[in-house]
Amino acid sequence: MSHIEASHVYKVFGKREQEVVKRLEAGADRKDLTQLGTAAVIDASFSVEPGEIFVVMGLSGSGKSTLIRTINGLWKPTTGSIKIMGSDIAKMDARTLRATRRDKISMVFQHFALLPHRTVRENAAYGLEMQKVPKAERMERADTWLDTVGLGGWGDKYPHQLSGGMRQRVGLARALAAETDILLMDEAFSALDPLIRREMQEQLIELQETLSKTIVFITHDLNEAMFLGDRIAVMRDGRIVQIGTSEEILTEPANDYVAQFVQDVDRTRVLTAGSVMERPNAVVQSNVGPRVALHTMQEQKVAALLVTDRHRKLLGLVRDRQVVRAAREGQKSITPLIETKDVLRVNENDPLSSLFAPASSSIVPLAVTDDKERLIGVIPRVALLQTMASIGPDTGEIPVIDDSGELHAGEKVNGDHGAGQAQASPQDLAAEAVPQEDLGADESLTGPAPGLEDDAASDATATERKEDGL
Amino acid sequence: MNFDPLNPRFPLGDFVHEVIRWLQSALSGLIGGVRWLLDLLYGSLEYTLATPIFLIMIAIFAAVAWLASGWKLAVVTAIGFYLIRALDLWLPAMQTMALVLVACVMAILLAIPVGILAAKVRAVSLVVKPVLDFMQSMPALAYLVPVISVFSIGQVPGIIATIIFAMPPGVRLTELAIRQVDHEVVEAGQAFGATAWSILRKIQLPLAMPTIMAGINQVIMLALSMVVLAGMVGAQGLGGEIVGALSRVNVPLGVEAGLAVVIVAVYLDRVTAALGHRSPLARALKAST
Ligand SMILES: Nc1ncnc2c1ncn2[C@@H]1O[C@H](COP(=O)(O)OP(=O)(O)OP(=O)(O)O)[C@@H](O)[C@H]1O
Ligand SMILES: [Mg+2]
Numbered sequence: 001m002s003h004i005e006a007s008h009v010y011k012v013f014g015k016r017e018q019e020v021v022k023r024l025e026a027g028a029d030r031k032d033l034t035q036l037g038t039a040a041v042i043d044a045s046f047s048v049e050p051g052e053i054f055v056v057m058g059l060s061g062s063g064k065s066t067l068i069r070t071i072n073g074l075w076k077p078t079t080g081s082i083k084i085m086g087s088d089i090a091k092m093d094a095r096t097l098r099a100t101r102r103d104k105i106s107m108v109f110q111h112f113a114l115l116p117h118r119t120v121r122e123n124a125a126y127g128l129e130m131q132k133v134p135k136a137e138r139m140e141r142a143d144t145w146l147d148t149v150g151l152g153g154w155g156d157k158y159p160h161q162l163s164g165g166m167r168q169r170v171g172l173a174r175a176l177a178a179e180t181d182i183l184l185m186d187e188a189f190s191a192l193d194p195l196i197r198r199e200m201q202e203q204l205i206e207l208q209e210t211l212s213k214t215i216v217f218i219t220h221d222l223n224e225a226m227f228l229g230d231r232i233a234v235m236r237d238g239r240i241v242q243i244g245t246s247e248e249i250l251t252e253p254a255n256d257y258v259a260q261f262v263q264d265v266d267r268t269r270v271l272t273a274g275s276v277m278e279r280p281n282a283v284v285q286s287n288v289g290p291r292v293a294l295h296t297m298q299e300q301k302v303a304a305l306l307v308t309d310r311h312r313k314l315l316g317l318v319r320d321r322q323v324v325r326a327a328r329e330g331q332k333s334i335t336p337l338i339e340t341k342d343v344l345r346v347n348e349n350d351p352l353s354s355l356f357a358p359a360s361s362s363i364v365p366l367a368v369t370d371d372k373e374r375l376i377g378v379i380p381r382v383a384l385l386q387t388m389a390s391i392g393p394d395t396g397e398i399p400v401i402d403d404s405g406e407l408h409a410g411e412k413v414n415g416d417h418g419a420g421q422a423q424a425s426p427q428d429l430a431a432e433a434v435p436q437e438d439l440g441a442d443e444s445l446t447g448p449a450p451g452l453e454d455d456a457a458s459d460a461t462a463t464e465r466k467e468d469g470l
Numbered sequence: 471m472n473f474d475p476l477n478p479r480f481p482l483g484d485f486v487h488e489v490i491r492w493l494q495s496a497l498s499g500l501i502g503g504v505r506w507l508l509d510l511l512y513g514s515l516e517y518t519l520a521t522p523i524f525l526i527m528i529a530i531f532a533a534v535a536w537l538a539s540g541w542k543l544a545v546v547t548a549i550g551f552y553l554i555r556a557l558d559l560w561l562p563a564m565q566t567m568a569l570v571l572v573a574c575v576m577a578i579l580l581a582i583p584v585g586i587l588a589a590k591v592r593a594v595s596l597v598v599k600p601v602l603d604f605m606q607s608m609p610a611l612a613y614l615v616p617v618i619s620v621f622s623i624g625q626v627p628g629i630i631a632t633i634i635f636a637m638p639p640g641v642r643l644t645e646l647a648i649r650q651v652d653h654e655v656v657e658a659g660q661a662f663g664a665t666a667w668s669i670l671r672k673i674q675l676p677l678a679m680p681t682i683m684a685g686i687n688q689v690i691m692l693a694l695s696m697v698v699l700a701g702m703v704g705a706q707g708l709g710g711e712i713v714g715a716l717s718r719v720n721v722p723l724g725v726e727a728g729l730a731v732v733i734v735a736v737y738l739d740r741v742t743a744a745l746g747h748r749s750p751l752a753r754a755l756k757a758s759t
Binding site: 102107113114126127157160161 | 657661663672676750757758
């Protein structure tokens with residue numbers, strides 16, 4: 001049985017709802033009926049199967065929120081029916097409706113909708129509270145879910161003390177804690193900035209692997225829809241114009257509107273460096289000393305760091321070998337060690353199709369800068385290849401620089417062509433890495449550097465290669 | 471009765487008087503009940519406030535101020551009430567506090583449910599609004615007359631007139647406060663299957679509380695502004711002293727009683743305002759980041 005089954009759902013706001021529906025059924029245009037009422041959802045039929053992520057996508061005002069609100073009965077459809085696991089939600093009496101919402105459907109809201117006077121834990125436990133779970137147990141279960149979404153230890157804080165991304169995690173924990181089979185998410189990630197948003201999307205996918213809930217996810221972002229959706233419904237002016245997998249939507253758009261939509265978003269959002277970049281973690285400022293740089297390398301498990309100035313302007317990279325040597329020689333700053341040669345950089349607005357995956361041996365990922373040359377993100381090689389693979393047939397060849405440094409397709413934007421040749425292969429680097437005893441025995445390294453014990457510096461992970469990301 | 475259009479006379483007042491008289495006989499039981507209840511409440515509160523030695527009461531007032539706000543308000547309170555005693559106005563001041571507190575408790579008990587209903591049911595809001603406007607714009611002296619005619623003179627008409635005069639902001643701010651609560655948060659309650667009652671108790675009221683407390687604060691201030699009028703209908707207390715001073719042109723007594731009213735007003739204002747900062751919401755928002 002489908003978990004959600006909508007058939008011929010209409011939702012009209014206004015005084016003469018039925019009349020509007022009749023006229024629409026007779027073929028009238030929605031725009032000609034604005035005097036009588038707003039037709040927010042017109043003749044929507046779809047079903048969502050257990051364990052499926054069903055994405056509803058459309059521009060602002062296309063009726064997405066109205067549609068999702070009819071699914072849990074916050075709105076009653078004007079005509080048509082919505083069946084939740086077989087029973088019509090609009091025909092339920094108040095008590096059954098509450099029970100259904102409590103036990104079968106939960107919702108994540110666009111603007112979080114947390115209770116500001118309650119702690120994070122109490123918020124996460126709200127659904128359980130409605131289910132009359134005893135206090136001690138619900139607090140414990142809330143904590144477990146907070147852990148799951150990465151908010152372990154934040155239970156005693158209040159929502160206003162959290163960042164937007166964390167608040168949305170609380171909203172997610174609240175919905176997950178209710179342990180309902182169906183999860184409704186109305187633009188749940190839209191209020192988050194792009195990097196956190198991507199993180200949340202990945203986390204949702206990860207959670208879905210173990211939980212396999214039935215999810216209705218609303219978004220106006222094609223990128224997000226493609227990433228999350230098993231199937232995607234495209235809405236326009238209240239109507240669902242196409243339902244299909246992302247592949248189908250991209251390759252066989254049902255009409256010009258969908259084609260345009262896909263194409264538009266292609267150009268502006270999906271296919272830019274900025275839309276696939278990740279948070280740059282392996283970065284230091286040029287005024288830090290070699291010990292701090294070493295510490296960062298060790299923490300991030302990388303062999304090289306990107307270096308910026310105080311205003312986040314990208315200067316270049318430093319490598320572990322040079323940094324270790326500088327640390328041993330007691331140098332105060334890493335500035336003289338900065339190399340510019342092997343840094344591949346692109347602008348955030350560069351279309352993805354013009355990007356190139358760095359060579360597999362490249363030790364720093366593609367750096368994404370804004371118009372002022374400031375470092376705002378990075379694109380690891382693997383992530384870029386993945387994205388390129390999932391774009392579909394229209395984008396053509398995947399441009400890759402291989403280890404020999406030769407550019408195979410596409411065009412280089414900014415980087416140094418010689419990148420690949422100039423640098424040793426990972427094996428070489430590993431072999432040349434400073435031996436542990438060297439570091440441990442060296443008196444000069446046991447100095448007062450905070451957070452950098454000599455054993456930490458000699459930790460093998462500090463020189464471990466991780467080719468696909470910082 | 472014949473009506474001359476060129477010289478119109480409409481005996482509205484007589485008509486209202488008739489209605490009141492009719493009500494008086496029809497609802498004599500209810501009126502008696504109200505009078506009994508208010509008398510009882512006032513009597514016991516006045517007894518509680520005025521019987522102990524004044525130093526004990528000052529200590530209690532100061533302690534309440536300390537708990538609600540802090541030591542500064544406690545010190546000011548102690549000095550203020552000590553001054554009232556020094557002006558030899560202790561008993562009238564306690565009577566005034568008893569009257570104001572009884573009237574405010576009644577006004578708040580009426581105002582909050584009405585405000586909540588008005589926020590939830592449009593029809594109630596539509597009816598309540600003009601009634602509140604009427605209650606607020608009608609000069610207080612004018613409705614003292616019918617109140618006296620129903621309840622005669624003494625504490626009770628004073629309390630009733632005070633309730634009528636002080637209640638409107640309580641209703642208005644409660645309605646506003648409930649309406650202001652973020653709609654999405656209320657929807658979150660619905661989406662998780664909460665009952666209307668649970669949403670009211672666990673979401674709307676806590677989030678509305680700071681505004682409701684502001685309303686309660688206004689109710690108390692308006693009630694205090696009524697003490698003189700209450701004194702005119704024979705209520706004991708600082709109002710009665712001021713009315714007496716007025717009729718005898720007793721300047722020292724007038725000034726002193728006026729000052730005592732101010733002290734009581736400042737005390738009640740600060741304490742209730744401080745309580746407004748102690749709602750769960752206010753406390754949550756104060757938690758440092
Ligand atoms: N309560 C309401 N009363 C009247 N009209 C409404 C109501 N809610 C939505 N509408 C109308 O219904 C249409 C669809 O709105 P809806 O909120 O579902 O769009 P949406 O796709 O969610 O847009 P957005 O991306 O901006 O959230 C809009 O024209 C809106 O003005
Ligand atoms: Mg919406």
